[in-house]
Amino acid sequence: MSKVMSNKTPFYENGLRFECQGSGKCCTSHGEFGFVFLTIDDRRRFAKHFEISTAEFTKKYCAYNLEQEAWHLTEDAKNTDCMFLKNKKCSVYEARPTQCRTWPFWPEVMNAKSWKSEVESFCPGVGKGPLWSKTEIEKIMAEDFENSKKIGS
Numbered sequence: 001m002s003k004v005m006s007n008k009t010p011f012y013e014n015g016l017r018f019e020c021q022g023s024g025k026c027c028t029s030h031g032e033f034g035f036v037f038l039t040i041d042d043r044r045r046f047a048k049h050f051e052i053s054t055a056e057f058t059k060k061y062c063a064y065n066l067e068q069e070a071w072h073l074t075e076d077a078k079n080t081d082c083m084f085l086k087n088k089k090c091s092v093y094e095a096r097p098t099q100c101r102t103w104p105f106w107p108e109v110m111n112a113k114s115w116k117s118e119v120e121s122f123c124p125g126v127g128k129g130p131l132w133s134k135t136e137i138e139k140i141m142a143e144d145f146e147n148s149k150k151i152g153s
C-alpha cells in the first residue's frame with residue numbers, strides 16, 4: 001500500500017476532475033482489481049439494506065479469501081461483473097461498500113503512472129464533472145487507507 005502523505009508534490013496538486021458516468025467498468029474484475037472486499041461495517045450495511053442478519057448476508061453473498069484473510073463479494077467464475085451490477089448500474093448504490101465509494105482515489109493508484117495506466121485509460125469519469133481538490137482527494141485516500149486496514153475484520 002502506498003503512503004497517503006508524501007513530501008513530493010503530487011500529480012493531483014491542482015485537483016482532478018472526476019464524475020461517475022455509470023459505465024460500470026470499475027464494477028468488473030480488471031487487472032489486479034479482482035475482488036470487492038468487505039469490512040464488517042460493509043457487511044452490516046448490506047445486511048440492513050437487504051433486511052437480513054449480517055450472518056445471513058455473509059453466507060448468501062460472500063466468500064472468504066484465505067490469502068488476504070478477508071471477505072469479499074462472491075464472484076462467478078464465468079462472469080467477471082459484480083453480482084450487483086444490473087444494466088451497467090449498481091443495484092445496491094446506497095449500500096455499496098467503502099471500496100466502491102472511494103474509487104478512483106485509492107492510495108495505490110494515486111501516482112501519475114498508475115493513474116494514467118490503471119484509471120484514466122479505462123474510466124470514462126476521469127476528466128469529467130467537478131474538480132476535486134487535493135485536500136478532498138487526500139481525505140478520500142485516507143478513508144480508503146483506513147478501510148483497507150479493517151478488511152478482514
Ligand code: SF4
Pocket residue numbers: 026027028036082083084085086089090091092093096097100
Ligand atoms: S457493489 Fe455496486 S459499485 Fe460496488 S462493484 Fe458492485 S455494482 Fe459496482
